[in-house]
Amino acid sequence: MNTNEIVAIENEHASGTYAKQQFAIVRGQGALLYDADGKEYLDCSSGHGVANLGHAHPKVAEAIYKQANTLITLFESFPNDQRALLMKKITSLVDGLDRVFLCNSGTESVEAAFKFARISTGRKNIVAAMRAFHGRTYGSLSATYNKKYREGFEPLVPGFSHVAYNNIEALDKAVNEETAAVILEMVQGEGGVYPATIEYVQAARRICDERGALLIVDEIQTGFGRTGKFFAIEHFGITPDLLCCAKSLAGGVPMGALLIGKNVKNLVPGIHGSTFGGNPLSCAAANAALDVITEEDLPRQSEEKGKYLMEKLKAIQSPNIREIRGLGLMVGIEMKQKVAPYIKALQEANIIALNAGMTVIRLLPPLVITYEQLDHLVDALTEVLAMTMDDGQ
Ligand SMILES: *Cc1c(COP(=O)(O)O)cnc(C)c1O
Numbered sequence: 166m167n168t169n170e171i172v173a174i175e176n177e178h179a180s181g182t183y184a185k186q187q188f189a190i191v192r193g194q195g196a197l198l199y200d201a202d203g204k205e206y207l208d209c210s211s212g213h214g215v216a217n218l219g220h221a222h223p224k225v226a227e228a229i230y231k232q233a234n235t236l237i238t239l240f241e242s243f244p245n246d247q248r249a250l251l252m253k254k255i256t257s258l259v260d261g262l263d264r265v266f267l268c269n270s271g272t273e274s275v276e277a278a279f280k281f282a283r284i285s286t287g288r289k290n291i292v293a294a295m296r297a298f299h300g301r302t303y304g305s306l307s308a309t310y311n312k313k314y315r316e317g318f319e320p321l322v323p324g325f326s327h328v329a330y331n332n333i334e335a336l337d338k339a340v341n342e343e344t345a346a347v348i349l350e351m352v353q354g355e356g357g358v359y360p361a362t363i364e365y366v367q368a369a370r371r372i373c374d375e376r377g378a379l380l381i382v383d384e385i386q387t388g389f390g391r392t393g394k395f396f397a398i399e400h401f402g403i404t405p406d407l408l409c410c411a412k413s414l415a416g417g418v419p420m421g422a423l424l425i426g427k428n429v430k431n432l433v434p435g436i437h438g439s440t441f442g443g444n445p446l447s448c449a450a451a452n453a454a455l456d457v458i459t460e461e462d463l464p465r466q467s468e469e470k471g472k473y474l475m476e477k478l479k480a481i482q483s484p485n486i487r488e489i490r491g492l493g494l495m496v497g498i499e500m501k502q503k504v505a506p507y508i509k510a511l512q513e514a515n516i517i518a519l520n521a522g523m524t525v526i527r528l529l530p531p532l533v534i535t536y537e538q539l540d541h542l543v544d545a546l547t548e549v550l551a552m553t554m555d556d557g558q
Contacts, residue, residue: 168201186512193220196534198517206512207538209530210519214354214386214495217413217467218457219533225416228453229446237446241267241438247448254455255422258395261404262424264432267443271385271411272300274421275348278381278407279304280437281423282346285430286379289323292339292347294330296356299348299383299409308348310356311522331361333368344378346407351397351492354386357525358490358497366401379406379428385421386495389413390458390532393468393493400492416454420447463532467493470532470539477543483550487524496528497521498550506554514545 166174171189179185190206192199196219198206211217218225232247239245248267256263266277279291293299293308300306306315307322315321324345328335330353340347347369353359373380382405387397389410394400396408406428411421425432441447458464471493478489478498487499500507504526511518511526521527530542 166201171201195219196531196538205515207516207530207534207542209511209528209534209542210517211413211529211531212417213412213519214391214529215412215417217389217391217463217532218416218454218461219531220417222416222454222457224457225418225450225453228449229418232446232449235445238441238444240440241443245443245445245448247445247452248443251443251448251451251455254452256424259398259404259408259424262408262426264425264429266423266425266437267448268411268421268423268439269419269441269447270300270421271383271409272302272305272421273439273442274385274409274411274423275299275305275308275381275383276302277423277437278348278409279308279346281407281425281429281432282379282381284432284436285428286345286377288343288345288378290344291325292336292344292378293325293327294349294353295327296330296353296359297327297348297350297383298353298355299350300385330356330359331365333365336365336369337372340372340376340378342376344373344376346379346381347373348381348383350383351387351401352392352495354495354527355521357499357521358495358527360490360492361401363401366398366403370403370405373406381405381407381409383409385409385411386529387492389454390463390467391493391495391529393464393471395458395464397492414454415447415451416457418447418450420451422451461533464493467532470494470534470536471496473536474528474539474543477539478546481543481547481550485550485553491528494528494530494532494534498526498528498546500524500526500550502554507549507552510549510552510554511545514549516542516545 168189189201198208297310299308307325328339406426408424519527
């Protein structure tokens with residue numbers, strides 16, 4: 166099938182819940198993607214932060230192939246070699262988080278965190294941040310702030326409230342003896358690429374401890390090297406009680422995980438579960454992916470490349486740029502105008518970038534992106550960001 170045929174079929178039969186691009190990607194390699202007609206794109210989206218290792222990493226591919234020929238599915242009631250290995254590896258990543266609940270996506274890890282927080286504390290309320298994005302199923306949607314995701318789906322889950330991000334006073338006022346948990350991103354991704362301040366994150370830890378609430382950190386986008394550390398919490402010197410991961414965990418294969426600390430209680434058989442959770446195929450992919458992250462020292466690569474990219478971006482002189490911010494290879498370029506035309510112009514230069522809200526261009530390239538590719542990205546951005554776009558207003 167060529168690009169036009171593929172696009173036509175999807176336009177006819179897809180649910181309609183996605184704004185579809187009008188070209189079809191059929192192959193990837195490292196930081197590059199190829200459409201059905203062989204055209205090459207530089208991927209600066211990584212599927213919203215899934216492809217940290219790059220596309221079609223040979224070690225992940227080999228692990229999937231091997232495991233597919235061995236055992237694909239097994240309910241978590243039955244212990245398994247790949248799952249045991251993954252549990253050992255993933256709980257060794259953060260001191261104090263020694264248990265893990267395995268699932269299949271980001272939103273599922275957030276749902277598990279909320280259920281565990283309620284059952285553990287006997288309290289109902291969850292405090293989230295304005296601009297937060299935690300997923301689209303009912304619990305995680307209730308913690309997500311933007312009304313664009315929420316409107317039309319009410320009633321949402323009771324007990325959720327939102328306070329200004331990076332505002333210690335607001336958090337201090339909102340958390341009390343009825344709060345089961347506070348949930349935070351260390352860098353708000355979807356919300357516009359806003360890093361937390363160290364003071365704020367440390368205050369959140371202290372406030373939760375004082376009031377007997379649990380601290381949930383959502384590292385679904387920031388995890389696995391994205392921000393220049395294995396987990397973004399390492400920038401802030403805290404350990405949450407529950408840490409949500411997914412996206413890049415299994416090298417692109419669907420998988421979520423919730424890391425669990427000692428303050429989380431009452432997790433007994435039957436209270437939660439998932440048919441596909443902890444399946445040997447995803448576990449084998451994740452084992453390979455975690456090995457690659459360590460072997461290729463992707464957190465350090467992300468830190469160094471992030472610094473390089475940020476310096477070059479900050480040198481771009483354009484009256485259209487309001488601010489450039491980020492951490493590691495999670496970078497936001499806030500424009501004074503809507504960014505849709507800029508993202509379209511980048512696409513015409515064969516670069517796939519994301520937005521984060523109306524006015525922020527978000528760059529989440531695979532961490533294996535080369536310096537040559539970064540230079541190419543900067544050249545394209547220098548040209549595109551200089552343009553003042555007619556955004557139809
Ligand atoms: C992507 C994302 C989610 C949701 O993950 P899904 O796998 O799409 O359910 C939740 N939180 C953050 C911070 C994310 O970036």
